[in-house]
Amino acid sequence: MGQKGDALRQRIIAAADQLFYEQGYENTSFSDIANAVNISRGNFYFYFKSKNDILSAVLSARLDDVRAMLEEWETLYPAPKLRIIHYIDILTTNQSNVTKHGCPIGSLCTELVKLSHDMQSQATSIFALFCHWLTAQFFQLGQKRNARRLAMHLLARGQGIASIANAFNDAKFLQREVKSLKIWLDEVTQD
């Protein structure tokens, strides 16, 4: 495959990713994606031969991105607690997008479950990656027995914050809850 083709392929994935996030998966048509990158529908099918294909590519890209981000955090921040704080801060860093469109992974999982979609497990595997990584961080913090429980709790708290901030379009609520989440982290890690 040529270099130009690869670049276009990446652009298509990026455009589809964004559109799935903003408008939802089912509500996004091939025309929408093709228009976003200024190609014809026919050309689109040269790169992805079905809607399953493009969704799978988007999910793979997201999984890779998350994996790369977590690995980068492992090298950048030596303290597990600092890493968890960075995880929590995803909400504030992306606060505009979160209030407008919710959590990219959570909202897609919700949709795919309702569609009984084949790629459902591929979507939840991104959650599983976060969960696994958070469990490791809590474990390193000495919470050997409760590590997984704390990880899932934190995951759920983040989803709840994103859902309500999105439904009410309320960024202040998001900020308030992030603060309370960090207080929770302090309480949980000091002993």
Added chain:
Amino acid sequence: MGQKGDALRQRIIAAADQLFYEQGYENTSFSDIANAVNISRGNFYFYFKSKNDILSAVLSARLDDVRAMLEEWETLYPAPKLRIIHYIDILTTNQSNVTKHGCPIGSLCTELVKLSHDMQSQATSIFALFCHWLTAQFFQLGQKRNARRLAMHLLARGQGIASIANAFNDAKFLQREVKSLKIWLDEVTQD
């Protein structure tokens, strides 16, 4: 309008409600709803002339149901704390549905926001009703200043639990989190 017509209208609303919950709003067609109540598509249009109409009817019915439920709780349970516990227990009472399909209101809000749908505000108003009612309960418990904050926090916790329980199809997680939510309620209300 005749009595039979009214009854059928209610049956259509109930069927649409269930299908929207199980498969999502956009993914549910008129044929799906018509089939569920064994009528033709043409007859369907006699009762609801657009998809907006049936969605609006479903949302109105849900709002009425929630309002009736909360009013019933007000008379059944004299203590505000007991009422809040009953609110939390919605998750365990409907645990099978929640793990299979998520929160009926939350997942619909998520979808309608992405569709930029007109009925979006009608959907969030159900959240707002819960939020208003919970605020009143916390206020009666003496949390005059933090009542609204606690109400929104509880709302978000519930959404997070439903989202993760749904994504991972994990009822045990739901039960665990409900317990931790009741402990939180104890901590918050004792002073």
Added chain:
DNA sequence: GTCTATATAATGATAGAC
């Protein structure tokens, strides 16, 4: 009130020219 057509638009997907 209930039904059978039918109109119309959009979607996922394919074939084939260049």
Added chain:
DNA sequence: GTCTATCATTATATAGAC
């Protein structure tokens, strides 16, 4: 690689017979 048809299917919605 990129494009222009084009097909088959489905969806919302309407018209009109009974």
